[in-house]
Amino acid sequence: MAYLELNNINKYFGKTAAVENFNLQVERGELVSFLGPSGCGKTTTLRMVAGFETPTQGRVIINNEDVTHKSPNQRDVGMIFQSYALFPNLTVAGNIGFGLKIAKKPAEEIHKRVQDMLDLIHMPDYGNRYPYQLSGGQQQRVALARALALSPDVLLLDEPLSALDAKIRVSLRSEIRAIQQELGITAIYVTHDQEEALSISDRIVVMYNGHIEQIGSPFQIYNFPETAFVASFIGTLNSFNAEVTDLTNNVLRVGDLRLTTAENLEDRKVGDKVMIAIRPERLNFSSDLKKANLIDCTIENITFLGSIVRIQVKVGDLRLHMDTFNNPFLELPKIGDKAEITCSREAVIILQH
Amino acid sequence: MNWVSKFRKIPFWSWFWFILGVIYFVLPLYATLDFSLRMERDTLGFKAYAVAFQDPAFLKTFSYSIMLAILTIIVSVALVVPTAYWIRLRLPEARRIVEFITLMPFVVPAIILVFGLIRIYSSPLEIPFTSIVLLQPLTNFKLGTNILIIGGYVVLGLPYMYRSVDTGMRTVDVRTLTEAAQSMGASWATIILKIILPNVRTALLSGALLTFAIVVGEVILASFLGIPAFGPYLFLLGQHRAYEPAALSFTTFLLTWAAMGIIQLVTGGQSQAAGAH
Amino acid sequence: MIQTALPARKEKTPPSKLKNWIGVIPFFLFAILFLFLPSVRLFIGSFTDNSGQFTLDNLVQLFSQQVILDAYKVSIQISTVTALAGGIFGFMLAYSVTVGGLPKPLRTALITFSGVASNFAGVPLAFAFVATLGRTGFITAILKNVFHMNIYQSGFNLYSFIGICLTYMYFQFPLMVLIMAPALDGLKREWKEAALNLGASNLQYWLKVAMPVLLPSILGSMILLFGNAFGAYATAYALTGGQLPIVTILIGAQIRGDVLHNPGLGFAMAMGMVVIMAVSLGGYSWLQSRTERWLK
Numbered sequence: 001m002a003y004l005e006l007n008n009i010n011k012y013f014g015k016t017a018a019v020e021n022f023n024l025q026v027e028r029g030e031l032v033s034f035l036g037p038s039g040c041g042k043t044t045t046l047r048m049v050a051g052f053e054t055p056t057q058g059r060v061i062i063n064n065e066d067v068t069h070k071s072p073n074q075r076d077v078g079m080i081f082q083s084y085a086l087f088p089n090l091t092v093a094g095n096i097g098f099g100l101k102i103a104k105k106p107a108e109e110i111h112k113r114v115q116d117m118l119d120l121i122h123m124p125d126y127g128n129r130y131p132y133q134l135s136g137g138q139q140q141r142v143a144l145a146r147a148l149a150l151s152p153d154v155l156l157l158d159e160p161l162s163a164l165d166a167k168i169r170v171s172l173r174s175e176i177r178a179i180q181q182e183l184g185i186t187a188i189y190v191t192h193d194q195e196e197a198l199s200i201s202d203r204i205v206v207m208y209n210g211h212i213e214q215i216g217s218p219f220q221i222y223n224f225p226e227t228a229f230v231a232s233f234i235g236t237l238n239s240f241n242a243e244v245t246d247l248t249n250n251v252l253r254v255g256d257l258r259l260t261t262a263e264n265l266e267d268r269k270v271g272d273k274v275m276i277a278i279r280p281e282r283l284n285f286s287s288d289l290k291k292a293n294l295i296d297c298t299i300e301n302i303t304f305l306g307s308i309v310r311i312q313v314k315v316g317d318l319r320l321h322m323d324t325f326n327n328p329f330l331e332l333p334k335i336g337d338k339a340e341i342t343c344s345r346e347a348v349i350i351l352q353h
Numbered sequence: 354m355n356w357v358s359k360f361r362k363i364p365f366w367s368w369f370w371f372i373l374g375v376i377y378f379v380l381p382l383y384a385t386l387d388f389s390l391r392m393e394r395d396t397l398g399f400k401a402y403a404v405a406f407q408d409p410a411f412l413k414t415f416s417y418s419i420m421l422a423i424l425t426i427i428v429s430v431a432l433v434v435p436t437a438y439w440i441r442l443r444l445p446e447a448r449r450i451v452e453f454i455t456l457m458p459f460v461v462p463a464i465i466l467v468f469g470l471i472r473i474y475s476s477p478l479e480i481p482f483t484s485i486v487l488l489q490p491l492t493n494f495k496l497g498t499n500i501l502i503i504g505g506y507v508v509l510g511l512p513y514m515y516r517s518v519d520t521g522m523r524t525v526d527v528r529t530l531t532e533a534a535q536s537m538g539a540s541w542a543t544i545i546l547k548i549i550l551p552n553v554r555t556a557l558l559s560g561a562l563l564t565f566a567i568v569v570g571e572v573i574l575a576s577f578l579g580i581p582a583f584g585p586y587l588f589l590l591g592q593h594r595a596y597e598p599a600a601l602s603f604t605t606f607l608l609t610w611a612a613m614g615i616i617q618l619v620t621g622g623q624s625q626a627a628g629a630h
Numbered sequence: 631m632i633q634t635a636l637p638a639r640k641e642k643t644p645p646s647k648l649k650n651w652i653g654v655i656p657f658f659l660f661a662i663l664f665l666f667l668p669s670v671r672l673f674i675g676s677f678t679d680n681s682g683q684f685t686l687d688n689l690v691q692l693f694s695q696q697v698i699l700d701a702y703k704v705s706i707q708i709s710t711v712t713a714l715a716g717g718i719f720g721f722m723l724a725y726s727v728t729v730g731g732l733p734k735p736l737r738t739a740l741i742t743f744s745g746v747a748s749n750f751a752g753v754p755l756a757f758a759f760v761a762t763l764g765r766t767g768f769i770t771a772i773l774k775n776v777f778h779m780n781i782y783q784s785g786f787n788l789y790s791f792i793g794i795c796l797t798y799m800y801f802q803f804p805l806m807v808l809i810m811a812p813a814l815d816g817l818k819r820e821w822k823e824a825a826l827n828l829g830a831s832n833l834q835y836w837l838k839v840a841m842p843v844l845l846p847s848i849l850g851s852m853i854l855l856f857g858n859a860f861g862a863y864a865t866a867y868a869l870t871g872g873q874l875p876i877v878t879i880l881i882g883a884q885i886r887g888d889v890l891h892n893p894g895l896g897f898a899m900a901m902g903m904v905v906i907m908a909v910s911l912g913g914y915s916w917l918q919s920r921t922e923r924w925l926k
Binding site for chain 1: 818820821823824825826827828829830831834838839842843923924
């Protein structure tokens, strides 16, 4: 039995559907990300778990209890907001102890719990500061402590790092992940940042236009995107319309180019149109001739991105991006050079729609 | 959703306070309008308005006030725009002091201001420690009192005019605009007249309208300086007439309303408060 | 881009040279002539006796003459009452159109109306209240004819303390609305949600978060209302014909004809008033800056 269940959730604002047919089971201690562009319904779904929105249809079940119509202050759910939402009139300790005070816990217990939480977020001496005296990253850590102080059943994080700058974002996200795993708390993490979702989650729910595109581990989502949207939203991607030409050898045709795939073509017929995708890092210069696909191309553009170098090549009318690791001792080709690049069968993915 | 929670969705107390507020706003206006229409027995009519508007003294004082308002607006625009512009462009360190000065009318209300003005300008202006008279007392001749009252009105309108213009200049970022214009070889006159002024025109308009609203009905400065303006006229009329002052009060209200309404329209809702009490 | 643009900007504004102040000379000249000199004249005057010698006697008399003390007392009473009542009423109104759940157009209407009403003062306002609550006023007549209540017989008088307060309210509470509406907008929706999320009720949110956050702003605004009423002259003068002994009216009489028989004392009274106004404006901006620190 899953710890948190979202059963066939639908949410309409007037006639527009914000979320449709949303089904998800989250195990205890799992961190699941909702990933998608803004307006995809991920925050609305999260707010339904928190109780700030009521589903038009469907049920929210936490720990075997149907909480669909419970008000937010009746749920054992902690929430972290993008804007931190610390109470400006209270100190850090006052903020962290707020929920405990509302719950009328004895002062001593509150004090101890607050100190434990401050230790947890590595800010033991900040109890008497006010939020405006803290940096954004510190404020968000306090918000985390505030949400965790009540030992909620589920922790909800609504784009918690979006307001922070890049460096803090990376360090704080690993801190959040570490705390979540240490406490074994069930969490839902809303983000539009694919890198963030990939690095922090046990599973990712990719959403688009109010519905789920794909649910899977970061590994599955990245390597085996099921839909064109997932493939294009996550990472960079070369995608083409292709035609099935040979069922026995799994050959597809893209323009003049022929590519072999490892995917199952049993359900298809010769002449079927499909959408295929190749990740840039799966393409290599032709040092390895054992690979199935060999492509003749012309170098069109080279972009230096630091750890990797992105090379744009032209094959007939097609343009492909390939990524190679930066190596200071390897000479890069020049623009206009002819080259051969390869990729394995497995690199050629067929997208469902 | 059951009946109780549905009922709770209606913000009862919000409506309660709002309606109470509307009543407080509207009642005195309605009463004034009602009263002003009753000049003739047993019938409602605009007689009071007709009588009031036809009074030559009304026309004289009202047009005088409008002229004062226009002059005040011109002087205050001429004073505030270059100053605010210069501060944004060259002298950010003067911002605090200038802002402080523009807030002074809140500390020195009109009655105190006129007190000081009268006391200082009712004696001849001499070069200190000599007896060489630079200027006869301003309060002694007509042009002098007019200078004083316009100066006083500019002071009273300063908080609104300055804030309005300064906000306008911040939103359009006059500094970047100026640098862009300079890089294309525009002269200073061109920059100010063709770039800056058109870009702060809504700010100017709302500052000007607020100034207008303050000046047209103003009574303190005008009566103490002995200026034949609309405010003192209305006050005196109130001493011995009943209906015409009500008619003129209601008209004044409509004028204020029109000024505020236009400000609301052009600024999109960032209304400001003046206080010419 | 930004990193290269910044130093270039700095070069364009060298540490301001003296000649940069030339641009603000007209403004300062104006301020000196029409603000600074008059104020200084009052200031010097309040420390000068009739023969032009320095004295502290005027200040002493300020606290010993019953007329003056009474005037300050009444002024302070009126200002306090209308600041409190206008403040509370204005806050409730601002609340109702911001977070109180009323439709958006009502907000625009209320804000515009408040802009008008806070500017609608002086003689016309006095006449409007005469038409409303005067002896033959609209409300007075309704109460008499419909409810058989003669408010003038039961002690009400528009030309008295209570009447002045009711009239001042007309520009006091709209000013509160204008100041408080943005402050209430500053309450973040997330604060309420965070409070609910942590188990608080709506009431607990208001008591423990919203009110404490707004309190400096509310107090500051009320102080501003206090000063607003304290400095008012025309409304009271037009309403009572100069009969109500408040500070501004006494000063007005002093300007007209030295009713205190001591010009220095008149200056001292004016100075006392400026001090009170300055303290109220200072209090307002101090409290306002506290709130801004929180709401940013």
